[in-house]
Amino acid sequence: MKCPFCRKAELKVTDSREAPEMNAIRRRRECQSCHQRFTTFETFDLTIQVLKRDGSFEDFQKQKLISGLDSACRHTTVSREQVIQVAEKITMQLMEKQVREVSAREIGQMAMDLLQGMDSIAYIRFACVYRRFTDISELMEALKAVDRDKK
Numbered sequence: 001m002k003c004p005f006c007r008k009a010e011l012k013v014t015d016s017r018e019a020p021e022m023n024a025i026r027r028r029r030e031c032q033s034c035h036q037r038f039t040t041f042e043t044f045d046l047t048i049q050v051l052k053r054d055g056s057f058e059d060f061q062k063q064k065l066i067s068g069l070d071s072a073c074r075h076t077t078v079s080r081e082q083v084i085q086v087a088e089k090i091t092m093q094l095m096e097k098q099v100r101e102v103s104a105r106e107i108g109q110m111a112m113d114l115l116q117g118m119d120s121i122a123y124i125r126f127a128c129v130y131r132r133f134t135d136i137s138e139l140m141e142a143l144k145a146v147d148r149d150k151k
């Protein structure tokens with residue numbers, strides 16, 4: 001951390017106390033260089049980073065997952081409530097595993113596992129988007145998986 005006034009990094013913590021209303025720790029800091037005082041807040045970082053296909057990361061957003069599921073489940077037997085339930089289940093699973101990083105592919109797979117037993121069309125549509133089938137044989141494999149599931 002650098003002093004916001006002089007940009008030097010020699011800081012001393014003069015006081016630390018809880019800020020329960022923000023679920024944070026409040027620290028008074030004093031710059032050893034220019035002697036300016038300021039307050040910092042330390043909070044928990046609970047964001048999960050999603051590794052995207054292009055190699056970049058973004059914060060996991062349940063809302064984004066919901067919209068992805070929504071478009072796959074439109075005009076199927078999967079209701080809006082079920083879509084939200086699936087997204088919540090995935091969010092809970094990620095939090096329980098205490099992962100800090102997950103790939104978009106893994107999230108897609110989790111969603112597919114949940115959709116598979118619910119609605120074949122929603123499953124296939126979602127699979128098309130998430131797996132980005134590059135040829136028809138991959139799509140056929142996914143269709144076979146649905147078929148196997150039914151038996």
Ligand SMILES: [Zn+2]
Nearest residue numbers: 003006031034
């Ligand atoms: Zn300073």
